[in-house]
Amino acid sequence: MKSLLWKKNRGAPAIEASNGARASTCAPSLACKSRQKRPPIGHRLTAGVSATSTPEAAVPTAQAAAPNGTGSATIYIPSQKTHSLHAQGVEVIDSLQDWAEQRLLRFLKPVQSSWQPQDLLPEPSSPDFYDQVQELRRGAQQLPNDYLVVLVGDMVTEEALPSNMNLLNTLDCAKDETGASTSPWARWTRQWTAEENRHGDVLNKYLYLSGCVDMHSIENTIQRLIGSGLDPKLENNPYLCFVYTSFQERATKISHGNTARLAAYHGDTVLAKICGLVAADEARHEAAYTNIVEQLFIRDPEGAVLAFYDMMKKGIVMPAHLVDDGKHASNNGGASLFLDYATVADSTGVYTTADYADIVDHLVSRWRVADLRFPGGKAEEAQQFLCQHADRVRRLANIQAERKLRDRKRGKARIASFGWVNGRQVSLI
Numbered sequence: 001m002k003s004l005l006w007k008k009n010r011g012a013p014a015i016e017a018s019n020g021a022r023a024s025t026c027a028p029s030l031a032c033k034s035r036q037k038r039p040p041i042g043h044r045l046t047a048g049v050s051a052t053s054t055p056e057a058a059v060p061t062a063q064a065a066a067p068n069g070t071g072s073a074t075i076y077i078p079s080q081k082t083h084s085l086h087a088q089g090v091e092v093i094d095s096l097q098d099w100a101e102q103r104l105l106r107f108l109k110p111v112q113s114s115w116q117p118q119d120l121l122p123e124p125s126s127p128d129f130y131d132q133v134q135e136l137r138r139g140a141q142q143l144p145n146d147y148l149v150v151l152v153g154d155m156v157t158e159e160a161l162p163s164n165m166n167l168l169n170t171l172d173c174a175k176d177e178t179g180a181s182t183s184p185w186a187r188w189t190r191q192w193t194a195e196e197n198r199h200g201d202v203l204n205k206y207l208y209l210s211g212c213v214d215m216h217s218i219e220n221t222i223q224r225l226i227g228s229g230l231d232p233k234l235e236n237n238p239y240l241c242f243v244y245t246s247f248q249e250r251a252t253k254i255s256h257g258n259t260a261r262l263a264a265y266h267g268d269t270v271l272a273k274i275c276g277l278v279a280a281d282e283a284r285h286e287a288a289y290t291n292i293v294e295q296l297f298i299r300d301p302e303g304a305v306l307a308f309y310d311m312m313k314k315g316i317v318m319p320a321h322l323v324d325d326g327k328h329a330s331n332n333g334g335a336s337l338f339l340d341y342a343t344v345a346d347s348t349g350v351y352t353t354a355d356y357a358d359i360v361d362h363l364v365s366r367w368r369v370a371d372l373r374f375p376g377g378k379a380e381e382a383q384q385f386l387c388q389h390a391d392r393v394r395r396l397a398n399i400q401a402e403r404k405l406r407d408r409k410r411g412k413a414r415i416a417s418f419g420w421v422n423g424r425q426v427s428l429i
């Protein structure tokens with residue numbers, strides 16, 4: 001699961017890693033240029049906006065992070081609101097047990113009919129193994145540095161899967177109470193995790209075999225990110241969580257779908273197939289989570305619309321929002337690895353602010369938010385906010401695009417060196 005949207009943090013302290021590097025929480029207004037040919041995703045590139053800001057960021061994503069004193073770059077976030085599920089919500093989630101058993105678990109694929117990473121990669125026991133690796137490397141060598149940065153960021157995000165499973169098991173009424181509970185929520189969480197586990201696995205092995213990246217730096221980043229965790233402010237609340245995961249799964253479907261298309265464009269058919277299969281999994285997961293939230297809207301429309309509103313006001317943070325390789329800031333004048341990665345994802349067209357707005361639009365339509373009827377009050381205010389939110393995000397995108405254009409004209413270019421790709425440089429403008 002993943003999304004690249006970061007918050008434009010108004011007045012909140014910046015994240016501070018224990019290595020002393022300060023990561024600005026404001027989005028850079030810089031776009032990236034590849035050293036190689038540009039891909040044909042015109043509408044995304046013309047948007048020209050960073051995927052790292054949202055217009056309604058009243059609540060900071062990470063209020064503060066204190067050094068842990070251990071010398072590692074693990075980031076800690078102070079405590080926050082917890083256990084916010086309302087009384088009716090408890091009844092609704094409990095009432096969904098049968099539905100989850102009958103309908104939710106259907107979205108999982110049996111292991112015997114699932115693809116495995118090994119189906120897509122060179123076979124180590126084959127006498128042709130080295131030839132197969134050479135073939136893979138020929139495709140990978142076509143990939144430009146900016147694409148590789150985004151692919152590594154996507155892989156690192158997938159590899160930080162323990163944080164996502166951990167999050168699902170903080171949920172009131174829907175967690176796995178034992179580690180092997182037979183409740184449908186617990187089985188969903190474990191088997192969803194098992195499906196997701198293949199994503200990081202296959203991308204990791206592909207990148208290792210490609211020879212195009214610095215695996216030590218990447219592995220170092222994964223260890224740090226899992227150690228730092230993930231904080232989308234879900235408050236142990238399954239309503240908030242299922243809105244978040246609905247958004248995230250659609251965002252990852254879009255992102256992996258675009259890396260697949262770009263891989264094909266650059267001539268890497270192996271990687272195109274890998275990313276395409278991952279995107280198809282994310283589409284199935286999106287369908288599952290949006291179906292859960294649909295049930296919430298049917299059984300508790302007021303609770304559901306307020307949860308959707310709450311997550312949109314907070315902004316959907318990407319699961320890698322605490323990413324750090326321990327060196328990026330010191331090698332790039334204090335720049336944040338996360339923000340630079342998000343900028344490159346935006347400029348390559350893999351995931352943009354326009355995508356964020358499209359997802360908001362889609363979910364508003366999918367859950368028929370405009371058709372709900374409330375007798376005034378907070379629910380109606382939330383409904384009105386939600387129906388206008390995509391336009392609000394698009395206006396921000398346009399402002400960012402204009403700012404980038406101005407910066408470009410003034411020659412305000414920056415180049416970042418990414419340890420993930422052996423310190424090679426990628427332009428950010």
Ligand SMILES: [Fe+2]
Pocket residue numbers: 001158196199252282
């Ligand atoms: Fe995934």
Ligand SMILES: [Fe+2]
Pocket residue numbers: 001196249252281282285286
């Ligand atoms: Fe997924």
